Amino acid sequence: MKITEIECHVLVAPGLREDATSSSQDDLVVFVHTDAGITGVGETDTGPWLARAALESPGSHSMAMGVRDLLIGQDPFDTGALWERLYTYTAMSGRRGAVICAMGAIDMALWDIKGKALGLPVYKLLGGAHRDHIVPYASLQPSGGTVAEYGASLVAWARRATELGYRAGKMECTLDGPYRHLGLSGTDAQMTEIMTACREAVGPDFAMMVDVQYRWPDAKGALRTLRRWADLDLFFVETPLPPDDLDGYATLAQHAPMRIAAGEWLNTRFEFLDLMDRGRVDVAQPDVGRVGGLTEAVRVCQLAQDRGRLIVPHCWKTGIGIAVSAHLATATPNCPFIEYLPAELCDSPLRRELATDGLTLRDGRLCLPDRPGLGVELNPAALEKFAWRKP
Numbered sequence: 001m002k003i004t005e006i007e008c009h010v011l012v013a014p015g016l017r018e019d020a021t022s023s024s025q026d027d028l029v030v031f032v033h034t035d036a037g038i039t040g041v042g043e044t045d046t047g048p049w050l051a052r053a054a055l056e057s058p059g060s061h062s063m064a065m066g067v068r069d070l071l072i073g074q075d076p077f078d079t080g081a082l083w084e085r086l087y088t089y090t091a092m093s094g095r096r097g098a099v100i101c102a103m104g105a106i107d108m109a110l111w112d113i114k115g116k117a118l119g120l121p122v123y124k125l126l127g128g129a130h131r132d133h134i135v136p137y138a139s140l141q142p143s144g145g146t147v148a149e150y151g152a153s154l155v156a157w158a159r160r161a162t163e164l165g166y167r168a169g170k171m172e173c174t175l176d177g178p179y180r181h182l183g184l185s186g187t188d189a190q191m192t193e194i195m196t197a198c199r200e201a202v203g204p205d206f207a208m209m210v211d212v213q214y215r216w217p218d219a220k221g222a223l224r225t226l227r228r229w230a231d232l233d234l235f236f237v238e239t240p241l242p243p244d245d246l247d248g249y250a251t252l253a254q255h256a257p258m259r260i261a262a263g264e265w266l267n268t269r270f271e272f273l274d275l276m277d278r279g280r281v282d283v284a285q286p287d288v289g290r291v292g293g294l295t296e297a298v299r300v301c302q303l304a305q306d307r308g309r310l311i312v313p314h315c316w317k318t319g320i321g322i323a324v325s326a327h328l329a330t331a332t333p334n335c336p337f338i339e340y341l342p343a344e345l346c347d348s349p350l351r352r353e354l355a356t357d358g359l360t361l362r363d364g365r366l367c368l369p370d371r372p373g374l375g376v377e378l379n380p381a382a383l384e385k386f387a388w389r390k391p
């Protein structure tokens, strides 16, 4: 089998707000076509125009070759060899950033092709199932123009998640720091109030996580509040510090009363090695698209397992990414949860309309994916509806 074409779709939800703290407003969807008539699909979570350029740009010399050119004519079954081929021959223009994110979408599509060609779900090709179900945690993104509205919205989402049967959920609480919600400003004490109200809403048996989106500039500032959250029984706190403050992460991992999680933006296993060995985080959160695809995500999972750390993959896109995370979690022993943007609990029309992931939620658990490949079905009308057109 040979790869014959790479097809890219930049998708944008209507009314996109650049100041909203959500990357579910756009997408780059990639189709990899083959001469066997089998097509694979992937997506990636970064600036979609950047990732498309990373795929479509022609090469200029042997260290900055074109990704598309490197793929045409190759065998899609060679996922490991192709990953190395792309990484090596884009070393000067790539290695990190948009090229790795774009490689992630391609790599997903290649695994989809392999599974479809063999009539097997992708997790079987990754070594088989370590579990008989997957526990998704609902990512809950509040709205509101004041701190009071924001807190009430988050508590309402949390309550709704429990009513829908979720056993785990993450509260996005971004009242300060560089990515605060629509410029909203709140204090640590207000965040503590909101988190306490959320815990009361979900009850003691719900696995509750918090994402503070790089809120505190240093570890000591973070620790003051994290120590006050000891009684909230949090499963983890995500990205408390700037991503490059690895020594700060190590301080928190040692002294905070709950697990520390990070890694959503990282590219390649090499960045995860730094995060785990210098940053000492308890939970590594590869986003399958951004880390460089399933091929690379599996390596990160193995490195985490070797170190006794947990994997909880990041995913803030559509049913494509959710399906990929589900296959990864199925085949990974140290992965207790996957991130899951519930279609009924989010504002993203792309999440709701673009793709079905083939996973059924029952009693807060997802069945294992069982269709060949990734098991994703795309809605062609949504591809058309959300297609970005140059103004």
Ligand SMILES: [Mg+2]
Binding pocket: 211, 213, 238, 239, 264
């Ligand atoms: Mg996050």
